[in-house]
Amino acid sequence: HATPRKRLITCGLRFEAGKSLLFGALGRIDFLEGPAVLANWFCSNGVKVHYRKTEGVEDYIYEKAGTQFLYPPTDFDEDFDKRWEWDEDEVLIRGDTWREAVCDVGIAGLGWMSFTVDGEIKIRVVRPQNIRIYKRPPLLPYEAVYGVARYSGTRWHNNYKARYSSVEKRIQHNRLQHGHRDQEGPFPDFEQTRLRKWRGFIQ
Template sequence: MCGRLELRMLENLLLSMPWGDVLGKLNHLTGSCARHDSGDREGGGVLCGQAKLFDTPGILHPYHFTTRLTREEQKLVHMSKELTPRTYRIKPGHSVHIGGLMRLDVEECSVSSIYLTVWASLLLPLHMGKKENAPKMRQDHFGQQLQPPIGETRINDLGKWVRNEFRVVGESWQESSTDIAVAGLGWIAVCLKGEVSLGVWTYSGIDVVSRKSLTSAKARIFEEAGFSMSRIVSQAGRRLNKEKQKSKRKQVEDKGIRLAQFH
């Protein structure tokens, strides 16, 4: 077992290490889903061989998405595997959706484009498009291609859709300066050399905060406009196509019946 001296050494080590190194060591210990750089870290842990570390779920809070989602919806949000960055190069007047739970609008900006890197469960579908089309996206795709919520009837259960405003200043194109984090969902890292105003939409009562970026990692291949590739998007697309085909067949049949009655 670890003695008091070893625990004190661990405490002093964590307090003295740079934040990035702390993340690396803790990820090594806990098998955490997130990693702070693009490569795996080598070397031993900071605890002795007989130590055990238990990572508990914590307490449920009303400002956390977990308290509002069903069990099936929680499975989509839960980060069960190592996180992989999904990066957009995005211009002002465009938006990024994370499922039907969050939307980030790039509003006024001192540069022509910025980098946004999404850190969230890979099961969550993303969408990037023009801000002016965002209301139609909410009407047509929330609960379908953009899940959670699962099903259109669940949208109203989650609460009122509200806007939060943030202003971000960055000094480098290589390192993200600020994370916009949504409790129980994940975060979007913002990278630019300049200033940008962001509108962040989510459900009323869910905590949205800005903080100094935890990591500067970006994806090697950037995401494109439209829906990200995911099982949810594919299934919803097939379902909508079937519904459209069924509707067209019914229209043709109804038209045939009317013509027959006319003659």
């Protein structure tokens, strides 16, 4: 179910120390230290993404794995914590701009996150043993201009996309005009305004 069958889904969030993003029950990214950042997650619609405190996260995963709140896996197994051996790695991320993401960090076959950072942060990536993680230049570096989504505990809501479809089209158009990494020049005024807004939101 982690293999995309439809268009990939994504949402932005304010990611801060002491929080974790769960890709179902089979992978997670913990924010260990550093200033709050803008992050966007990307995955298949067959992966339930959950955002919560890192404290107690392992107990939460064991309790909810295989339910409608946390999948894959799709079936609960009482031996879930014994079936899997886990690997974890710490990753250091440095950036100096709110204009674009500095990197993607992902779990092979499950999903990835892009990070828009002004400073230095440390994260921890936890996944089943022998599953590869990667750090690469961002595939979609300008997702931060879409804003952050509100998470209700079970669903993600991005009112910006719902309410401003005309601005959405303008952003798409200006990405083609200004968004290529090999081009230089200022962002459109409305994108600059949104970036200032999110920078203030982070601080």
